[in-house]
Amino acid sequence: MRKALATLRSARVAQERPNPKMLAGLLSTLDDIAERADKQAERARLAAYVGGAAAAGGLVIALAAGRLRPSVAMQTVHRLVG
Structure with missing residues (x-):
């Protein structure tokens, strides 16, 4: 994210038309950020499933x-689920 912001700032400061390599690099960086965010979300979902299964067990x-x-078990389940 820092790399993408630095690239955007440099383009704004230069106030010139960004070159294609810079745009390609920026898009690549944004793709990497999105991919990492997707992986983190997947790990969080997996942790929630495992935690729920452990609690149920x-x-x-x-x-x-x-x-x-x-x-008492049903009250606990209702409290956990909401």
Whole structure:
């Protein structure tokens, strides 16, 4: 992002028509930024799924072990889900 902003600032300061190489570099940098953001979003979704599965597994184990009443489990699920 810093690289893209620096390129834009240099084009503004120069107040001349940007050369094609600079525009290609800027577009490439923006593509890289978007790709990294997509990967971060995918990792965040995966972490949420894994966390949810772990929480559900914990509830199932607690229910099976008799350490948690079904009504308390449902209250917990509703609190977590919203």
